[in-house]
Amino acid sequence: MEGIVETPEEQLAKQHRKEKKDMQAKIQSMKNAIPKNDKKRRKQLTEEIAKIEADLSQKHEEELMQLQSTTDTEVEEVLNGVETMKVDDGEEEEGKQSRVTKAQKRRDKKAAQEKERESRIAEAEVQNLQGVRHQEGLKLAQKLAQQxxxxxxxxxxxxxxxxxxxxxxxxxxxxxxxxxxKDLRSSTAERMRGHADDFLPFLTNTNTGDMYTTDEFEKYCSDVEHTAAWGGQLELRALTQVLQLPVAVIQADSATIKIGEEFDSEPITLVYMRHAYGLGEHYNSVEVLKDPANAEDS
Structure with a gap:
């Protein structure tokens, strides 16, 4: 009896998993080849590993997109595989099916379930690699690794x-x-109230397009202080003045935004993500990159 035919998605998913395993083995070999006390080479290795991972991810994405470009008719024929094959002699096929044992039926059912699972994995990989959140995270990881x-x-x-x-x-x-x-919000609102001329001109009523009135500005500041209102560049400007520290905001597709450059100190570094969650925009913090030369494989 013929075996279960793998779909192109399943074959590609298996290939990608193998390539990822091979990449991890290559990275481990690179780690082992560098002495632990060679700090300069280990720093270079961090960037090399980030590039290797990014290149493989990009390759996988392109292969998945190329596979998706197959016409619907062709995909349907491949996915159906043996099930869509027509049997010329119906009576002969019926006779063969009647001779299929219960054990064979169980094996066929198990193989079919495995085939379905592989298809789901392949589909999930397509969605993950093509998702804007994944691409944004990849670009940010590369930018941050350089620092x-x-x-x-x-x-x-x-x-x-x-x-x-x-x-x-x-x-x-x-x-x-x-x-x-709580203190950061309170200090932000206090700074904005005390220096209204620096902030009020940048706030407009979304319905009328007019600059905020005094009452609307006070309501805005009150929300900054007492609610979970989302913070943006105006609030960051106020905080740089409160903290007397510059702020650098790293983005995936744009140059780093620098606020409070008049302050001569090491900047606070934030990451701005446009597609982090379902609601969209989000800020993250940063930390020192873990040394891959010492990290254990997961």
Whole structure:
């Protein structure tokens, strides 16, 4: 009896998993080849590994997209495989089917389930690699690796910008720095109220297009202080002045935004993601990139 025919998606999924395993083996070999005390070479290795992973991910994405471009008719024929084959002699086929044992039926059922599972895996890989969130994360990882940094995830609850700054200040252990989200929000609102001329001109009513009235501006500041209102560039500008520290905001597809450059200190570094979650925009913190030369395989 003929075996179960694999679909192109299943074959490609298996190939990709093999290539990922081969890549991990290659990376491990690269790690082992560098002495632990060779810090310069280990730093170069971090960037090399990031490029290897990015190149393989890009290759897989292109292969998946090429496979998807197959016409619907061709895909249907491949997916149906043996099931769509017509039997010239119906009576002969019926006789063969009647002789299929229960054990063979169980094997066929198990093989069919495995085939379906492989198809689901392949489909999930297509969705993952083509997703804008995946692509954005990949680009950010490459940018950050050049600075020996990596993303540190911050919860998405409306306070993400303030939580990311809170995390950055905690990493710096700045003496006397404002560290809690509540204090950061309060200080931001206080700065904006006290310097309305610096912020009010940039706020407009979305319905009328007119600049905020005094009452609307106060409502905006109150939301900054007391609610989970999302923070943006205006709030970052206020915080740079409160903290007397510059802020660098790294993005995937744009140049790094620098705020508060008048302050001569090491900047707070944030990551801005447009597609991080279902609601869209999100801020994360960063941390020192874990040394792949010492990291254990997962």
């Amino acid at each position: 020996q940094l990596q993303i540190k995830e911050i919860s998405s609850d409306g306070h993400c910008m303030y939580r990311a700054i809170e995390d950055q200040l905690a990493q710096r252990s700045e003496p006397g720095s404002v560290t809690s989200v």
